[in-house]
Amino acid sequence: MSSALKITLILSLLLSAGSHAADTAPRKTLAPFASEQALSSYLQQLQARQAALQKEQQKLQRATAQSMSAPPAPPAPMMAKSAPAASAEAAESVTNVQTAGVDEGGIVKLHGKHLVMLRRGKLFTVQVGGNALQPVSSLDAFAPGSDPSGSWYDEMLIDGDTVVVIGYSYSRGGTEIGLFDINADGKLAYRSTYHLRSNDYYSSRNYASRLVGSKLVFYSPLSLNLRRGDPFGSFPALRRWRPDAVPSDFKRIAPATRIYRTDEEPETGFGLTLHTVTVCDLAQRDMRCEATAVMGPQGRVFYVSGESVFVWTTRRGRDSGVFRIPLDGSAPSALKVAGAPVDQFSFLESGDGHLNVLLRAEGQGDAMWDGARGRGDMALLRVPLASFSDGRDSAPASSYKALPGGGGYGLQNRYVGAYLLYGHPGNAGRRQADQAWPRQPLYAVRWADAGSVQALSLPHGVERIEALGNDAVVIGAQGKDLHFSTIGLGAQAAIATRYIRADAAQGESRSHGFFYKPHTASEGVIGLPILGADERPGLNKSAASVLYLRNNGLTLTELGALAARPVQLSAADDGCRASCVDWYGNARPLFLLGRVFALLGYEVVEGALRDGQIREVRRISYAPITSTVR
Numbered sequence: 338m339s340s341a342l343k344i345t346l347i348l349s350l351l352l353s354a355g356s357h358a359a360d361t362a363p364r365k366t367l368a369p370f371a372s373e374q375a376l377s378s379y380l381q382q383l384q385a386r387q388a389a390l391q392k393e394q395q396k397l398q399r400a401t402a403q404s405m406s407a408p409p410a411p412p413a414p415m416m417a418k419s420a421p422a423a424s425a426e427a428a429e430s431v432t433n434v435q436t437a438g439v440d441e442g443g444i445v446k447l448h449g450k451h452l453v454m455l456r457r458g459k460l461f462t463v464q465v466g467g468n469a470l471q472p473v474s475s476l477d478a479f480a481p482g483s484d485p486s487g488s489w490y491d492e493m494l495i496d497g498d499t500v501v502v503i504g505y506s507y508s509r510g511g512t513e514i515g516l517f518d519i520n521a522d523g524k525l526a527y528r529s530t531y532h533l534r535s536n537d538y539y540s541s542r543n544y545a546s547r548l549v550g551s552k553l554v555f556y557s558p559l560s561l562n563l564r565r566g567d568p569f570g571s572f573p574a575l576r577r578w579r580p581d582a583v584p585s586d587f588k589r590i591a592p593a594t595r596i597y598r599t600d601e602e603p604e605t606g607f608g609l610t611l612h613t614v615t616v617c618d619l620a621q622r623d624m625r626c627e628a629t630a631v632m633g634p635q636g637r638v639f640y641v642s643g644e645s646v647f648v649w650t651t652r653r654g655r656d657s658g659v660f661r662i663p664l665d666g667s668a669p670s671a672l673k674v675a676g677a678p679v680d681q682f683s684f685l686e687s688g689d690g691h692l693n694v695l696l697r698a699e700g701q702g703d704a705m706w707d708g709a710r711g712r713g714d715m716a717l718l719r720v721p722l723a724s725f726s727d728g729r730d731s732a733p734a735s736s737y738k739a740l741p742g743g744g745g746y747g748l749q750n751r752y753v754g755a756y757l758l759y760g761h762p763g764n765a766g767r768r769q770a771d772q773a774w775p776r777q778p779l780y781a782v783r784w785a786d787a788g789s790v791q792a793l794s795l796p797h798g799v800e801r802i803e804a805l806g807n808d809a810v811v812i813g814a815q816g817k818d819l820h821f822s823t824i825g826l827g828a829q830a831a832i833a834t835r836y837i838r839a840d841a842a843q844g845e846s847r848s849h850g851f852f853y854k855p856h857t858a859s860e861g862v863i864g865l866p867i868l869g870a871d872e873r874p875g876l877n878k879s880a881a882s883v884l885y886l887r888n889n890g891l892t893l894t895e896l897g898a899l900a901a902r903p904v905q906l907s908a909a910d911d912g913c914r915a916s917c918v919d920w921y922g923n924a925r926p927l928f929l930l931g932r933v934f935a936l937l938g939y940e941v942v943e944g945a946l947r948d949g950q951i952r953e954v955r956r957i958s959y960a961p962i963t964s965t966v967r
Contacts, residue, residue: 363661363670367597371594442492451465455491459961461961472958478504478916488505488506497551501514501619512538512545531578548619554616556614557613573590590628595628595629599671601673614628647684673729714739716739740780747800756826757782758809779793779794797814805853808826883937885897923938939960943955
């Protein structure tokens with residue numbers, strides 16, 4: 338592992354004296370290619386190196402084949418998904434976002450007095466304002482007349498009266514962006530579709546899209562094939578869809594002067610990726626996009642703050658690099674670093690002008706299910722944003738704080754207030770009740786200083802860490818039970834109380850499956866989809882119910898659950914044509930307009946608090962075949 342991760346911090350970190358006014362401008366920035374000719378010449382040099390390497394590899398393969406009685410087995414195929422306005426009401430959020438002011442693409446949003454849902458290749462609206470609960474409109478999430486086969490429509494965002502659907506098309510080879518109009522009555526109308534060149538963006542933990550004001554932000558990895566063909570055919574580009582669209586309709590959105598590289602030479606024999614941040618202006622009906630790209634190795638984790646996208650890249654067997662790509666289109670900056678973050682929750686751009694990142698010694702990014710993998714010693718990196726430069730500088734060894742708890746499978750981490758919390762699920766598989774359960778540590782460290790690390794002993798695994806205002810809740814399994822431990826985060830972190838839901842398991846693993854609705858600084862309500870302990874979250878099934886807990890000064894009491902019908906609409910009944918697997922889940926707790934709802938597959942269930950219990954008031958099905966109210 339890198340020596341930087343082996344070093345225990347001796348000196349305290351020098352804290353910035355400022356707050357949000359701290360100088361965060363980088364000392365130097367990455368240099369772009371001066372011209373298209375300069376970029377083309379550089380790529381030709383890389384192609385020549387790759388061609389020479391390919392010849393050597395072919396020669397070695399022929400010699401190996403002659404010495405073996407049978408050819409080697411082909412590599413396993415890469416896993417693909419199935420192979421494959423504004424009012425006080427609209428200001429309410431229904432998405433459990435990481436960073437305030439940075440919305441994340443999800444499956445349900447709020448527009449005025451209407452819920453908008455994205456499910457199984459369709460958009461739906463349900464009126465909830467005015468004490469209503471009524472399906473209103475539905476529409477295909479793809480362009481009329483287009484073939485949606487091989488496409489996945491995963492994420493949705495709303496800006497004003499524009500609904501944005503983000504998907505990935507294996508058949509068209511890129512990110513698909515659908516724009517729809519929504520009016521005050523909840524009626525939907527198709528506007529346009531755009532295709533953005535991209536490799537598959539899917540991550541089991543992260544989301545591809547963000548909305549900052551009216552800026553639609555994408556991170557897209559673009560692998561450059563230097564061994565054959567024209568590498569410019571993989572460069573960032575956008576086209577507007579039409580029935581007779583052809584590849585030549587793509588127009589570059591990142592000229593050479595917006596493409597950057599560091600002094601690091603590409604790894605011979607390994608892929609070269611254009612780590613691309615695309616910002617699209619939704620203030621105009623005809624979407625306009627600009628992209629900035631940085632060349633780097635394949636492994637990546639990205640995090641979006643209010644002003645920048647941070648992309649952490651990992652070189653095989655070598656040090657890593659982190660790029661800071663501003664959303665205003667100005668030049669990126671970079672630092673050489675060590676190790677690898679777990680996922681986007683490993684990052685915090687703090688108000689004192691620093692970037693804080695939880696690291697493991699080894700990791701390959703968060704593409705597909707890679708975020709759950711990783712191993713080795715751990716550390717907290719804390720560097721001033723102003724220390725980013727042209728990529729030649731390294732984060733000093735003194736900026737790493739060695740941490741306990743080697744990074745095993747499924748590590749969870751989250752910044753809550755002044756603390757970084759992290760821990761492992763342990764043996765999250767269902768143990769028998771009579772078996773001993775090893776206690777699991779939850780580590781708590783104040784990220785802004787070099788204080789000691791606390792290890793809080795929990796009688797359950799760490800499967801989810803969420804904020805309860807300035808405190809936290811840790812959720813995980815012990816045998817066949819689901820535990821909720823509240824953590825007070827004052828001068829010291831301390832376990833407060835624990836609630837146990839017998840014979841239960843989490844029904845959703847994604848961050849958006851959880852929601853906390855605060856009522857005061859110390860009171861609020863938690864919502865979380867759950868299943869029976871012997872069930873497993875499935876991509877083709879609805880959560881059994883959404884559990885609601887009241888938080889009163891870190892004491893949790895059960896309010897009850899809103900459950901799905903035992904028999905729901907089958908996949909064969911809804912006429913699904915695209916995106917027929919719920920990769921992002923299908924259950925959400927919803928708190929809005931002073932009311933409590935549960936989204937459960939094709940049902941929206943409303944509950945009311947009576948005599949200290951959540952009880953069902955009514956439910957509707959918004960399924961595309963029939964809609965009923967009772």
